[in-house]
Amino acid sequence: MSKLTATIFLLLLGAIITQAxxxxxxxxxxxExxxxxxDGVKLNTVIFTPKAATEKYPFLLRRTPYGVSGAGAPDKGAYVKDLADDGYIFVYQDIRGRYKSEGKFEMQRFSRNKKDPKAIDESTDTYDTFEWLLKNIPNNNGKAGMYGISYDGWTTMQGAIDPHPALIAVSEQATPSDMWLGDDFHHNGAFRLSYGFEYAFMEEAAKTDSLFAFGMHDLYDWYLQLGSLANVNKKYFHNHIPTWNDFASHPHYDAFWQxxxxxxxxxxxxVYTMHVAGWWDQEDFYGPQKAYEVLEKKDRSHKNYIVAGPWNHGGWAGGPGNTLGNINFDKETGPTFRKDIQARWFAYHLKGKGDGNFAEAITFQTGSNVWKNYTSWPPAEAVKQNLYFHPNGQLSFDKPSAPKAFDSYVSDPAHPVPYRSRPIEQxxxxxxxxxxxLTEDQRFVHNRPDVLSWQTDVLQEDMAITGQLWARLFAATTGSDVDWVVKLIDVYPAEYPQDRKMGGYQFMVSNDVFRGRYRKSFEHPEPIVPNKVETYNIDLHTINHVFKKGHRIMVQVQSSWFPIIDRNPQKYVPNIFEAKETDFQAAxxxxYRSAQFPSHIELSVMK
Known part of the structure; x- marks a missing residue:
């Protein structure tokens, strides 16, 4: 593994492999x-077996597109050290078409036609791998598990769809669930430009990971100079990156994405399934929550569980997990997950050790900074409560009474709001x-004229928000399309003696973006009638956060988040990937915040 590839891999998977x-x-x-x-294709596989076999061991398989030849000994890295101390046969595999494995790579390969006995997919490759391992690796106990983060979490879910009889338990961690609705490549139809561009090139320009040569450090400028998305193939990819071609050919939520x-x-x-999510996962926060939700609807045997903690993408896999960016969580959450949750999970299901007493949902409650167990997720006991927008930037639980009231701003695609403070590195x-x-101080955009902010008075008591959040916006535009970015923010006291640099900090605890053309249907977009008030229901997903006494709750709304989200022309065009430069216009x-149109955030409050 080259130094460049190792760097990419460590960033992708949270510094999991750092040893020889x-x-x-x-x-x-x-x-190896x-x-x-x-079908005769051979997959490169690294196998670690205990030197002094004192028992028969279960298999733990991780299948990845990121290269396994550099995988370190499992007892020398933080991610699975507690598992390695218990004793397993660890198996790491390059998926089809990546690194040393044969065959053709397909990004998130579609499931096979089961009527065709010769058809293959990630599920059959997993099945065939277990079949070979059981027959050829001695001292196994006939049981197996799977785990992995991000793409490796997705391959874990694929292995669990049509599982080998030996596969008993899995832990998908940060799997993408829907690349159009909420994970890496789109959120509610809004295209994740910088990530989609860079990741597609990294995975498909060669058989091993490689970075695009931008030639500048601050990519805000590069993506702005790119202009229309049509210039990507015209100037750079020349139709050679299959995933980018899919982006351009399937702008809406059609059968391809579904x-x-x-x-x-x-x-x-x-199989027994433990989903793992990070509250500030910058890539796949939606995925594990959605996977849990889908399986939970048909879970008749109590096999479906979820864990969520104060982590970014893969942040539970290495390090103490006591901080993220400038935010301090007061305790080491990483070791708690790795030893008390992950290791216990596999020890019980694959080795019969422990009591098997796992809560349906284990989540770390930020703000109070304590672990919480729940019998359902989201918790059924949470009470819905609306936080309404009012004049002068006020938020209140009182419904507005004004007959007609609104706040306005001009959004110009030529001057988009950056999604994080500049420079925006590759x-x-x-x-x-x-x-x-995602943990950056949002004051860097707070006073921009194209960002609206509302906040509560200083809280007189703690408020625990646990469960599902929705933004219910009543809004209008002079254009015929629009993006809405909504952020729920914990505003620290102006004077914060515990850590003075955090005084007044605007800590974003929930957020998402919604492309206006999809307000009625993700499959069939419609232009917006200029100046007509429309309803926008924006899923802000779940959180477990306590807004402490002395803090304030803030909501920010804006219409660009660049370049993580592509620029909406604000003039309706059938396919934004084919927009012309002249289509981009200010609007x-x-x-609205009136009695008839009371824009608000719908909270889930724990009493």
């Missing part, structure tokens, strides 16, 4: 070999702050 491949003092032996699949989603592929949970490039941008957007 197989140091002499490791308790594990290492071998090719395992044949049913069939790729886990909601389309999943049925009832067939996502996985040197010095990138991508991993912590005035209005958020």
């Amino acid at each position: 491949q197989n140091p002499a003092d490791s308790k594990y032996d290492r071998q 070999l090719m395992i044949p699949m049913r 069939k790729q989603s886990l909601a389309y592929r999943l049925d009832s949970p067939r 996502t996985y490039g040197p010095g990138s702050r991508w991993r912590t941008w 005035t957007h209005s958020i």
Whole structure:
């Protein structure tokens, strides 16, 4: 693994592998070999087996597109050290078409036609791998588990769809569930430009990971100079990056995206499944929550569980997990997950150790900074309460009474609001702050004329928000399309003696973006009638956060988030990937806060 590839891999998976491949003092032996699949394609696989076999061991498999030849001994890295101390046979595999594995790579390969006995997919490759391992690796106990983060979490879910009989328990961690509705490449139809561009190139320009050569450090300027998305193929990719071609060919939520989603592929949970999410996962926060939700609807055997903590993408896998960016959580959450949750999970299901007493939902409540257990997720006991927009930037639980009232701003695609403070480095490039941008102080945009803010009075008591959030906007625009970015923010006291640099800090605890053309249907977009008040219901997902006494609750609304989100022309065009430079126009957007149109945030409050 090159230094560049290792850097990318560490960024992707939270510094999981940092040790030598197989140091002499490791308790594990290492071998690397090719395992044949049913169609003759062979997959590169690294296997670590305990040196002093004192029992028969279960398998733990991780399948990845990021390269396994550099994988270190499992007892020498934080992510699975507690598991390695218990004793397992660890198996790491390059998926089809990546690194040393044969075959053709397809991004999130579609599920096979089960009527075709020769068809393959990630599920059959997983099945065939277990079949070979059981027959060829000695001292196994006939049981297996899977785990992995991000794409590796997705391959874990694919292995659990049509599981091998030996597969008993899995832990998908930060799996993407729907690349159009809420994960890496789109959110509610808004295209995640910088991530989609850079990740597609990284995975598909070559068989091994590589970075695009931008030639500048602050990519805000590069993406602004790019202009229309049509220039990507015209100037750079030349139709050679399949995933980018899919972006451009499928701008709406059509059968392509629907069939790729886990909601389309999943049925009832067939193995014990633990979903893991980070509250500030900058890539796949939606995914594990959605996977849990889909399986939970048909979970008749109590096999479906969820864990959420104060982490970014893969942040539970290495390090103490006591801070993220400037935010301090007072305790080490990483070791708690790795030892008390992950290791216990597999020890019980694969080795019969422990009591098997796992809460339906284990979540870390930020603000109070304590772990909480729940019998359902979101908790059924949470009470819905609306926080309304009022004049003079006020938020209140009182419904507005004014007959006609709104706040307006001008959004200009030529001057988009940056999604994080500049410079905006390459996502996985040197010095990138991508991993912590969701915890950045939002004061860097607070006084921009194209960002609206409302906040409560100082809270007189703690308020625990636990469960589902919605933004209910009543809004109008002078254009025929619009993006709405909504952020729920914890505003620290102006004077904060515990840590003076946090005085007045605007800590974003929930957010998302919604592309206005999809307000009625994700499959069939419609232009917006200029100056007509429309309703926008924006899913802000779930949180578990306590707004402490002395803090304030703030909501910010804006219409660009660049370049993580592509610029909306604000003039309706059938396919934004084909927009012309002349289609981009400034527009005035209005958020209503009247008795008839009471824009608000719908909270889930724990009494």
